[in-house]
Amino acid sequence: MATRDFLRLVLRSLLSHRLRGGLTALGIGIGIAAVVMLTSLGSGVQKFMVEEFSQFGTTIIAINPGRTHTSGGPAGLFGSTRPLTLEDAEALKRVPHVIGVVPFVMGNAEVEAGTRQRRTAVHGVGSDFHTVFSMNIQIGQPLPDDSGSGARPVAVLGSTLRKELFPEGPVLGQRVRVASEAYRVVGVMESKGQMLGFDFDDGIYIPTARALSLFDKRGLMEIDLFYEEGASAKEVADAAERILVARHGQADFTVTSQEDMLKVLDGIMGVLTSAVAALGGISLFVGAVGILTIMTIAVRERQGEVGLLRALGASTQQVLLLFLAEAVVLSSLGGFAGLLVGIGGAWLVHWVFPIVPVNTPWAYVFAAELLSAVIGLACGVLPALRAAALDPVVALRAE
Amino acid sequence: MRTADSIGWVVRVLLRHRLRTLLLLLAVSVGVGAVIVLTSLGDSARRYVTDEFRSLGTELLIITPGKSETSGSGRPSFLGATARDLTLEDANALRRSSAIAAVVPMVVGEASMSHAGRIRQAPAVGATSGLLELRHWKLKQGKFLPKGDPERAPAVIVIGEKIRKDLFGTETAVGNFLRVGDRRFRVIGILATEGRSLGMDVDELVILPVARAMELFDISGLYRIMVEARSRDSLDRAAAESTAILRDRHQGEEDVTVIRQDAVVATFDRVLSALTYTVGGIASISLVVAGVLLMNVMLVSVSQRTAEIGLLKAIGSSRRLILTLFLLESGGLAFLGAVLGVFLGLAMNEVLGTYVPDVTLSPPLWSMIAAPTFAFLSGIIFGLMPARRAADLDPVDALAGR
Numbered sequence: 001m002a003t004r005d006f007l008r009l010v011l012r013s014l015l016s017h018r019l020r021g022g023l024t025a026l027g028i029g030i031g032i033a034a035v036v037m038l039t040s041l042g043s044g045v046q047k048f049m050v051e052e053f054s055q056f057g058t059t060i061i062a063i064n065p066g067r068t069h070t071s072g073g074p075a076g077l078f079g080s081t082r083p084l085t086l087e088d089a090e091a092l093k094r095v096p097h098v099i100g101v102v103p104f105v106m107g108n109a110e111v112e113a114g115t116r117q118r119r120t121a122v123h124g125v126g127s128d129f130h131t132v133f134s135m136n137i138q139i140g141q142p143l144p145d146d147s148g149s150g151a152r153p154v155a156v157l158g159s160t161l162r163k164e165l166f167p168e169g170p171v172l173g174q175r176v177r178v179a180s181e182a183y184r185v186v187g188v189m190e191s192k193g194q195m196l197g198f199d200f201d202d203g204i205y206i207p208t209a210r211a212l213s214l215f216d217k218r219g220l221m222e223i224d225l226f227y228e229e230g231a232s233a234k235e236v237a238d239a240a241e242r243i244l245v246a247r248h249g250q251a252d253f254t255v256t257s258q259e260d261m262l263k264v265l266d267g268i269m270g271v272l273t274s275a276v277a278a279l280g281g282i283s284l285f286v287g288a289v290g291i292l293t294i295m296t297i298a299v300r301e302r303q304g305e306v307g308l309l310r311a312l313g314a315s316t317q318q319v320l321l322l323f324l325a326e327a328v329v330l331s332s333l334g335g336f337a338g339l340l341v342g343i344g345g346a347w348l349v350h351w352v353f354p355i356v357p358v359n360t361p362w363a364y365v366f367a368a369e370l371l372s373a374v375i376g377l378a379c380g381v382l383p384a385l386r387a388a389a390l391d392p393v394v395a396l397r398a399e
Numbered sequence: 400m401r402t403a404d405s406i407g408w409v410v411r412v413l414l415r416h417r418l419r420t421l422l423l424l425l426a427v428s429v430g431v432g433a434v435i436v437l438t439s440l441g442d443s444a445r446r447y448v449t450d451e452f453r454s455l456g457t458e459l460l461i462i463t464p465g466k467s468e469t470s471g472s473g474r475p476s477f478l479g480a481t482a483r484d485l486t487l488e489d490a491n492a493l494r495r496s497s498a499i500a501a502v503v504p505m506v507v508g509e510a511s512m513s514h515a516g517r518i519r520q521a522p523a524v525g526a527t528s529g530l531l532e533l534r535h536w537k538l539k540q541g542k543f544l545p546k547g548d549p550e551r552a553p554a555v556i557v558i559g560e561k562i563r564k565d566l567f568g569t570e571t572a573v574g575n576f577l578r579v580g581d582r583r584f585r586v587i588g589i590l591a592t593e594g595r596s597l598g599m600d601v602d603e604l605v606i607l608p609v610a611r612a613m614e615l616f617d618i619s620g621l622y623r624i625m626v627e628a629r630s631r632d633s634l635d636r637a638a639a640e641s642t643a644i645l646r647d648r649h650q651g652e653e654d655v656t657v658i659r660q661d662a663v664v665a666t667f668d669r670v671l672s673a674l675t676y677t678v679g680g681i682a683s684i685s686l687v688v689a690g691v692l693l694m695n696v697m698l699v700s701v702s703q704r705t706a707e708i709g710l711l712k713a714i715g716s717s718r719r720l721i722l723t724l725f726l727l728e729s730g731g732l733a734f735l736g737a738v739l740g741v742f743l744g745l746a747m748n749e750v751l752g753t754y755v756p757d758v759t760l761s762p763p764l765w766s767m768i769a770a771p772t773f774a775f776l777s778g779i780i781f782g783l784m785p786a787r788r789a790a791d792l793d794p795v796d797a798l799a800g801r
Binding site for chain 1: 418419422423425426429430433437465511520617619654678681682684685687688689691692694695696698699703
């Protein structure tokens, strides 16, 4: 049989049962649409989360006091373990490839300027903090590089806090009182927006040594290392660990690289996306049962035709291929339509609720289309085998 | 035709196409089963979480330092210190309120402890004697923290079972000494194993008097104060009075956050219910697909049995009867599939239940009713078009097989 004849035969048998074929394809289509739409939403959320977390840059290593092995209480909050100190942070500057080190402590206090006051987050940071967290200074300058405990009382304001405390007029050089200690404003940060409900603009940045005495704390909450692009996260983390172990005598701290964290996050979100896709897959399975049913019926109906083909010399292989092709075409068509509807639906959701992130990776699109074709193939095999195995004489007599 | 005849006719048709019938039943039952299993999972998770909270009593208030506007991050450690800490005196002052039955001040930290050369770290909770009853924990051995002025509590410690095993091994632990940080504590009790309780592994926990814990961690502020109201009705009053007392003590400034435990429970309840409905909804898409399949097969069935229908019409069957016969077929299939699906779902629950022994998987009532009903209705609705087509056939043409 020539390829052209073969195709014409398949096409004609599909066209002669338009409604039946359409409904079968619809079944697969709904399934594919559900899978595509759900994975689009899932992978959108995944991308969104990873981007949220990597907006501080990916070349960061965080060191927290305390060692977490049982994921019990909030580790490193307070503890009898040796605290991380400013001197530890100073020592970590020796680690090769490290560009910036930020000793970090944070609290909550009332900030006053003139007659206005606001309870807000107070971040104790080093002079490198804006480069480490990839934030920009809008006006003024960053905190000065005062080493040790002799830090001058200067502050950098977050953009929201600036609006609240100094709605108009100049801000640089003004005085603010943080928990009744006087500070001079040297800079204002550019707006960074919110991350997972935490507003980075509503806060004030003061030198770490000042913040430690303000909150009467011995230890830092975190030390952040910022290393050169291209350096190995593991090497830097190991070097930092060696230095701290030498200083503390034991590993009573936890080193987390941003890269590891992102990998874990990406992994978790990936699993969630697949789980959601599996939910949609239930519909796809039912659609597959539909193809199997309809192809079984078709084979039974067209016994006479099969008998005639065989009598005219068509091989069993050709008959097999004929029915397989029919199933594959049906499910691929349905899959393609479902694909369009699924992508459209996902973007419609995004359009109606703009906060819902949507992302349709091309790999998923191809995978979904391929999947529908494979389903057609798998469900077509049994009926097609049955058709091919028909005895031509018996089949012809059935006419 | 009598009802019995109609049913007999339908049954015979279904039996004649056994493979087709089985596949249709499979499609419908997979859909119904999926809805039931998924809603069971969602609803069981919801019940587990809310029960876990309720077992602590819904008369609880949680007071944390700092204003809610900054604690929105959901990470308590982000709060750090406030300008004004919550102190033990604050906690004691709360006892003045007549609406409050119990007050437990708490600090949480990580402590490294050692005994006879064995060292390990564990989360440590500083609390008072009321904690045991508040969290409904039990002791395996010994006593819990002593009652009395929390400021003057002795250096004693209650440890979890795993800590005991790791540090003491075969030695007797109760009465023995344990070094935590740079201090010595006498072990007075062992906690009974209860598994995890709201994210805290009781087996790997140590509990010490709150004042000693604050010295150990060198902090002046409490992590939180747990307050139990006298009854559910006095909860509002307890919350208002706690806020008022602490405001007075903090120079008229409201710098604490009071969270009602029942509000937390209600939030979890809402979120997990919404999740259950969503998951159930997604699974029921498969029921629509099953409906489309049913319609398709019924259409095929009508065209195959044209002559049969013509005969029925020729011997005087009404349009209505033909309609009924075909609807009976599609509706009956859907109904059977739905019943099978319910059993399939329940069986799946049993299988899954063996993996999570803590949670009993059972479907919510609404899904037990809604899933089969939805399946049955889709059988009728999708069966309507083919049935109409059969009923509208012209008897002469039909008999001729055209």
